[in-house]
Amino acid sequence: MHRHSSKHHGLTFSYLDEEAPGPPVLALHGHWMNALDFEGLAAALAQKWRVIALDQRSFGETDASRDHQIDAYVSDVAAMLDHIGITSAVPMIGHSFGGVVAYHMAARMPERVSRTVIVDIGTSLDEEGEFTRSWAGVFPLKEKLEERIGARLSPYLQNLIHRVEDGWRLNFEIEEYLLSVEALNGNHEHTWLSSHCPALVVKGADSPLSDRKELKAMALERPETSYIEIAGGHSVHIDAPDAFAAAVEEFLDRET
Numbered sequence: 621m622h623r624h625s626s627k628h629h630g631l632t633f634s635y636l637d638e639e640a641p642g643p644p645v646l647a648l649h650g651h652w653m654n655a656l657d658f659e660g661l662a663a664a665l666a667q668k669w670r671v672i673a674l675d676q677r678s679f680g681e682t683d684a685s686r687d688h689q690i691d692a693y694v695s696d697v698a699a700m701l702d703h704i705g706i707t708s709a710v711p712m713i714g715h716s717f718g719g720v721v722a723y724h725m726a727a728r729m730p731e732r733v734s735r736t737v738i739v740d741i742g743t744s745l746d747e748e749g750e751f752t753r754s755w756a757g758v759f760p761l762k763e764k765l766e767e768r769i770g771a772r773l774s775p776y777l778q779n780l781i782h783r784v785e786d787g788w789r790l791n792f793e794i795e796e797y798l799l800s801v802e803a804l805n806g807n808h809e810h811t812w813l814s815s816h817c818p819a820l821v822v823k824g825a826d827s828p829l830s831d832r833k834e835l836k837a838m839a840l841e842r843p844e845t846s847y848i849e850i851a852g853g854h855s856v857h858i859d860a861p862d863a864f865a866a867a868v869e870e871f872l873d874r875e876t
Contacts, residue, residue, distance in 0.1 A: 621655075621662050621673070623681070628699035629692075633674065634681030635700055638662040640670040644706055645872065646697065647673040650716025650739075650855070651747070651797055652790075654680030656779040657715070661857060664865035669872060674700055676718070678796035680780070688800035693721045694728055701732065709734035709817075711872055715857060716741045716829075720804060726815035735818040737868055740827050740854050742834040743809040749801045756794040758787040765789065776855050812838060819845040820871045822864070824856035846871075 621636035636655045645665070647658040655673035662671035675682040677696055685692070701710070711734050714722030719738040726733040759765035765781060765788045766774040774781075780791045819842065823835045832849075839847035848867055852859030 621659055621671070625681075626700055626703040628696060628703075631677060631683040631685055633677070633683070633696065633700060635672060635674045636662075637704075638666055638669075638671045640666040642667070642669040643710070644670045644672055644704075645711045645713065646701070647671055648676065648697070648712065648714040648718030648721050649673070649679065650718050650741075651749075651800065652679075652752075652777055652780060652792065653715070653718075653855070654779055654791070656680070657855070657858060658713075660861045661713075661865050661868065664861070665869055665872075668869070672700075672704070676721070678800065679792045681791075684793055684796050686796075686799065688796070688803040690721070690724050690804060694725050697721065697725055698729060698732065711735045711737070713737040713739065713868065714741070715739040716854065717800065717804060720745070720808060723808070723812050723815055723819075726817050726819075727811045730815060730817065733815070733817055735820075735871070736815070737820045737822060737871060738838070739822045740824045740830045740835075740856060742831055743812045743838060744807050744834065745805045747801045747805060749798050752794050752797065755790055758784060758789045760787045762788045776858060813842055816843070818871075818874070820867070821845060821847045822856060822867065823847070823849045824852045824854050824859065825849040826852060827854040827856065829854045 626633050655675045658673040677685045712722040719741040722736045782791050821839050839845040850856050850863045857864045
């Protein structure tokens with residue numbers, strides 16, 4: 621994937637573009653994560669689809685911001701599409717909080733979203749992120765930072781661990797992440813039900829962070845919505861990349 625940048629509301633945004641010849645698909649990462657997490661998916665879909673992945677505000681290579689209201693996230697996505705010159709409706713894949721942004725986008729700007737893939741996130745959000753405060757700062761060795769994060773989670777944050785002058789740190793500010801959690805916690809069911817494009821709800825079968833009953837209800841209560849489970853955890857697109865890519869491709873191909 622090729623890295624590009626754009627300006628919006630005084631911030632510099634970074635995004636990756638597969639630049640494949642097919643129609644575009646937008647991928648939105650979850651908290652802590654970034655656009656690099658979708659490189660494998662982009663390669664898997666490249667014969668048919670052009671995957672574009674945005675580093676959302678305060679994550680990856682995009683500038684930090686104190687504004688983490690859902691309005692800001694939706695505006696950022698629209699601005700990036702405008703910058704690229706994409707005016708028609710596109711499929712959107714959203715992992716975790718990226719899924720929340722995707723279904724808000726579908727409800728607020730239906731002319732820009734043709735279908736959504738919502739990955740391991742529901743509509744009732746009550747995220748607790750205080751434990752991440754100990755990850756802040758610069759660590760003398762990469763292994764020390766990985767040890768602080770813990771063996772279970774550090775493999776998923778490899779794309780965000782980077783070298784700085786005095787050592788190693790995460791490529792996002794913990795305080796910015798906590799602001800995002802605070803802004804997005806709450807009930808989003810009305811917004812989910814307000815959109816009408818086809819949707820696929822994907823649960824990581826082993827994920828402790830999503831509720832199976834809630835995600836199944838999301839599909840049952842909304843027309844043109846299906847539900848699947850894939851063996852893996854919360855970041856099921858990383859845990860089971862082949863199965864995830866196959867499920868996404870099958871869903872996207874329904875409109876071609």
